[in-house]
Amino acid sequence: MAAYFAAIVSGTIGFGGALLLLPLLIEVVGTMHAVPLLTVIQFIGNLARICFGFQQIQWKPVSLFLLSAIPFSILGAVSFAELPKDLITRFIGAAILLFVMLKYVGVLNLKISPFLLIAGGSLVGFLSGLLGSAGPLGAAIFLSLGLSPVAYIASEGTTALAIHGVKIITYHQYIILAQDLWLLAAFMGVAxxxxxxxxxxxxxxxxxxxxxxxxxxxxxxxAIYLIVYGS
Structure with a gap:
């Protein structure tokens, strides 16, 4: 039920599902296994979002974003056990708030700035590998492109799918999920x-x-919640 509700949230606004599931998974499987397990579940959820909106995916911004997001997600996944999570989470909140404010006053215009998509991809990829998800920051970037709701969800989901796929491979080199955890991931994936x-x-x-x-x-x-509470 939690996975179903989380998928509705992330499938409607492009983010939030991981933030709802991560505390629950930490309670059930512990911190070390929660992030890799969440990555598998998110991979399935994003694959579904892509399938339901495939024809409206905007491949150019997706490609620019993934150009840097994929290698930086590997770097973040390798480092995820080493850096202070609360501090990084507050940084994500501050970055989202700053981004939204700059867009509101017209400073940023991603339609004509591939550089910002590439820079945003590197930041989102690294933080996603480090914390399990940086969906709100990626959502803020893709929201600024002025896409239709379905195109926005499918395009952002495509980038998330690629990042999570790379992270699954990277996490697997360091943490082995037991068979019962893979079964749990499958059930939550269906939801x-x-x-x-x-x-x-x-x-x-x-x-x-x-x-x-x-x-x-x-x-x-x-963003304000992440800055204040750091989780």
Missing amino acids: MIAGSWSAKQVIEYMPQKKFERYVTVLLVVL
Whole structure:
């Protein structure tokens, strides 16, 4: 049920599912296994988001983003046990808040700035490998592209799928998940697929401007939460 609800959240606004699942997984399997397990579950959830919106994926920004996100996600995955998580989480919150503010006053325009997509990909990739997810920051970047709700969810999901795939391979070199954890991931993955389908029914007919305002407000709220609580 938790995975289904998390998939609805992330499938509707492009982020938030990992933040809901990670505390639960830490309680169930412990901190060391929670991040790799969450990565497998997110991989399945993002694959579903891609399948449900494949025809609307915007490949150019996705490619630019992944150009740096993939190698930096490997670096983050290798380093994820070494750096202070609370401090990094607060940094993500500050980065999201700054990004939204700069977009609001018209300083950033990612439509004509491939450099910012590449720079954003490196930051999101590294932080995703380090913390298990940096979805809100990646969502803030893709939201600024002015895509339709389905295109935004599918495109951001494509980048997340690639990052999580690389992280699964990297984590596997250092942490071996037991068979029962893979079974848990499979069951939660099925729930993620169902939740992603439900989310598509919600956003498919939502006006783009209304959707962008809705997601922007949630990003600001989440950013403030991350800065204050660090988790």
